[in-house]
Amino acid sequence: MNTVLPLLPASSPRVPGSGRLPDSAREGLATTPFGLYVHVPFCATRCGYCDFNTYTSDELGPGANRAEYAGTAIAEMQRAARVLGPDLPTVSTVFVGGGTPTLLPADDLAAVLAAVRELFPVADDVEVTTEANPETVTPGSLARLREAGFTRVSLGMQSAAEHVLAVLDRRHTPGRAVEAAHEARSAGFEHINLDLIYGAPGETADDWAASLAAVLAAPVDHVSAYALIVEEGTRLARRISRGELPMPDDDVLADRYEQADATLRAAGFDWYEVSNWATGGAARCRHNELYWANANWWGVGPGAHSHVGGLRWWNVKHPAAYADRLSQGESPAQGSELLEDADRALETVMLGLRLREGLPLTALSATGRARATDAVARGLLEPAAHGEGRAVLTDRGRLLADALVRDLTD
Numbered sequence: 001m002n003t004v005l006p007l008l009p010a011s012s013p014r015v016p017g018s019g020r021l022p023d024s025a026r027e028g029l030a031t032t033p034f035g036l037y038v039h040v041p042f043c044a045t046r047c048g049y050c051d052f053n054t055y056t057s058d059e060l061g062p063g064a065n066r067a068e069y070a071g072t073a074i075a076e077m078q079r080a081a082r083v084l085g086p087d088l089p090t091v092s093t094v095f096v097g098g099g100t101p102t103l104l105p106a107d108d109l110a111a112v113l114a115a116v117r118e119l120f121p122v123a124d125d126v127e128v129t130t131e132a133n134p135e136t137v138t139p140g141s142l143a144r145l146r147e148a149g150f151t152r153v154s155l156g157m158q159s160a161a162e163h164v165l166a167v168l169d170r171r172h173t174p175g176r177a178v179e180a181a182h183e184a185r186s187a188g189f190e191h192i193n194l195d196l197i198y199g200a201p202g203e204t205a206d207d208w209a210a211s212l213a214a215v216l217a218a219p220v221d222h223v224s225a226y227a228l229i230v231e232e233g234t235r236l237a238r239r240i241s242r243g244e245l246p247m248p249d250d251d252v253l254a255d256r257y258e259q260a261d262a263t264l265r266a267a268g269f270d271w272y273e274v275s276n277w278a279t280g281g282a283a284r285c286r287h288n289e290l291y292w293a294n295a296n297w298w299g300v301g302p303g304a305h306s307h308v309g310g311l312r313w314w315n316v317k318h319p320a321a322y323a324d325r326l327s328q329g330e331s332p333a334q335g336s337e338l339l340e341d342a343d344r345a346l347e348t349v350m351l352g353l354r355l356r357e358g359l360p361l362t363a364l365s366a367t368g369r370a371r372a373t374d375a376v377a378r379g380l381l382e383p384a385a386h387g388e389g390r391a392v393l394t395d396r397g398r399l400l401a402d403a404l405v406r407d408l409t410d
Contacts, residue, residue, distance in 0.1 A: 021083065022338065025309030032309070034089035035290045036080075036120075038073055038112055039301030040101040041319050042066050044136075048169035048235040049197070049228060053303035053317050054099040060319060069319070070108035073300050074115040075326045080298045081119040084308075089296065090121045093287035094128045102136040110148030117149075127151055127191075127286045134176040142180075142187035152191040152285070153184045154224075160214040161207040164200045167245065169235065174214075181218040191283060193222040198256035200228050201245040208256050212263045221283035223269060224276050225260045227253045254399050261395070272356045274398050292351045294344065302332075310339040350405050358385060358392030368408040380404055 021029075043054045060066075081088060094116055096109060113128060129152040130145060142153070157177035159165055165174065177194060184192050194215050198208055215223055228248050230237050239245045261271065269277035273292065278284045290297060299306040302322040305314045313336035316322050325332045339347075345363065352359035358381075361369050372391050375381040380400060385392035397404060 021308060022311060024338075025311040027309060029084070029089050029296065029309060030087055032089070033092050033290050033293070033295040035093035035095065035287050035295070035297040036077070036091055036116060037287070037297055037299045037301075037304060038094070038096045038101075039299065039304040040069065040073075040096060040098040040104060041302050042069070042098065042103045043100050044103065044133075045169065045171060046235070048167070048239070049200075049231065050234065055319060065323075066104065068323075070104060070111050072323045072326055073112055076300045076332060077112075077115055077119055077298075079326075079331070080300070084298070088120050090123050091116060091126060092123045093290055094126065095287040096128075096130040098131055100133045100136055101130050102132040102141065106141040106144035106148070109145060109150070113149050129154055129285065129287060131156065132180070133172065134180040135172040137180050137183065139183045139187065142184050142189070146188040151189070152193070153189050154193040154195060154222075154285075155180050155184070157194045157211075157215070158197045159200065159203070159207065160211040161203065164203045164207055164211075167200050167202055167236075168197065178214050178218040181220055185219040191222065192218070192220045193224060193285070194218060194220050196223065196225040196260075197228050198225060198260065199248040199253040201240075201248065203256075205255070205259065208259060209263070212260060216263070216267050221279040222277070222285065223264060225257070226275050227257065257399060258395075261398075270356070271398070274354045274393070274401050292355060294348055294351065310344055312337050312339060346409055349409050353391060353393065353405055353408070354401055356392075358382075358390045361386070361389050361391055364391065364408055367410075371408050375404060375407070 039053070041054050042060075043050075043056055046054065046056055094113065096112070101109060109130060116122065126149075128150045130150055131154045133156050137153075137155075145153070155177050156170075158168055158170055160174045160178075162174050165172070181192050181194060196211055196215065198211075230240060230247065236245070240247050261277075264271075264277045268279055270279075271277050272284055273288070276285065276288070294307070296308045297306060298308070299315070301315065302319045303315055303317040305312065313333045315332040316325065316334045322332045349359060349363055349368070352363065361372060364372060372381060372386065375391075375397070376383050376386045379394055380397035381404075382392040382394055391408070393401060393404070
């Protein structure tokens with residue numbers, strides 16, 4: 001018999017000490033798409049722009065042993081299966097992110113995926129993604145991952161310009177990401193993504209054009225392109241504050257985005273989320289779509305966030321504390337919140353508006369619908385879609401998506 005273990009500490013004000021999910025969270029558990037996210041918090045070095053919950057070997061203490069991490073993550077998955085049971089949801093997507101997941105041996109990642117299959121029912125067409133830094137994969141490791149059941153790989157390319165990679169503190173050489181994409185295709189991966197960052201200090205329009213050209217020379221069916229955000233507390237932020245580097249310019253960021261969209265469209269890639277392009281429906285990242293649809297997922301690993309039926313919780317951040325709690329048979333969760341209907345409605349708008357399909361106008365408040373009509377007049381929402389009762393971003397609207405979301409939800 002499975003013992004129901006505490007989902008969160010017994011002192012949590014929103015979750016019963018028994019560890020059972022609230023009835024409201026269990027409603028629809030069997031019918032709502034469900035994914036697993038596995039966070040691997042290790043990096044060889046810290047990139048200057050990164051504020052993710054990642055650690056280099058110098059930042060780790062006892063109990064945060066990379067060699068034992070797969071077993072620790074599997075221990076949390078075992079806990080997840082006990083809490084979510086007895087009628088477990090079917091896993092439709094698995095996403096291994098980080099950090100740099102491929103710093104772990106391919107056999108360790110294979111063991112994590114094997115444990116998913118042992119603990120949960122898994123969809124026949126399950127999407128299984130791993131993120132990877134180009135310098136941490138080889139033809140052999142990629143072949144092992146594909147053999148283990150990984151179906152998709154997302155490679156952090158960022159740029160094809162050497163001086164831009166240097167500003168971002170990336171370790172790989174300019175051509176390595178494209179080379180790794182070819183190796184992934186040879187290993188049998190049908191779905192390959194390259195991640196780009198635009199607007200870094202010193203990047204020129206020609207640099208960005210070269211990066212896009214390099215992506216299109218690779219065997220990829222998905223591209224993600226994100227504007228550089230200067231996060232407080234990062235090395236990049238400190239360099240900018242000291243005047244060593246200029247702050248990214250908003251007009252330049254808009255130009256880079258338009259350049260990316262035009263180039264990718266001409267090559268057969270269509271946007272389906274503001275920062276993501278794919279060659280067709282099968283090439284979309286279904287795990288990310290699960291997030292954007294406010295579906296259910298369990299986040300495994302230090303600092304990982306989970307969401308099931310309006311209940312959200314997050315784990316302790318440090319790998320040593322995370323491992324210690326699990327070794328003691330305790331929940332690694334640090335806190336939780338039970339979202340009210342109004343909160344969930346707000347998130348539906350915030351996430352849904354960024355999608356190609358947009359969202360029903362009925363998802364907006366009366367004030368939001370009035371502002372949506374004004375946004376049509378300003379060329380930010382599609383008139384035809386508005387007439388059909390949907391809010392869908394125009395090309396110009398995508399450039400102002402964040403501001404428009406705030407306007408429609410205030």
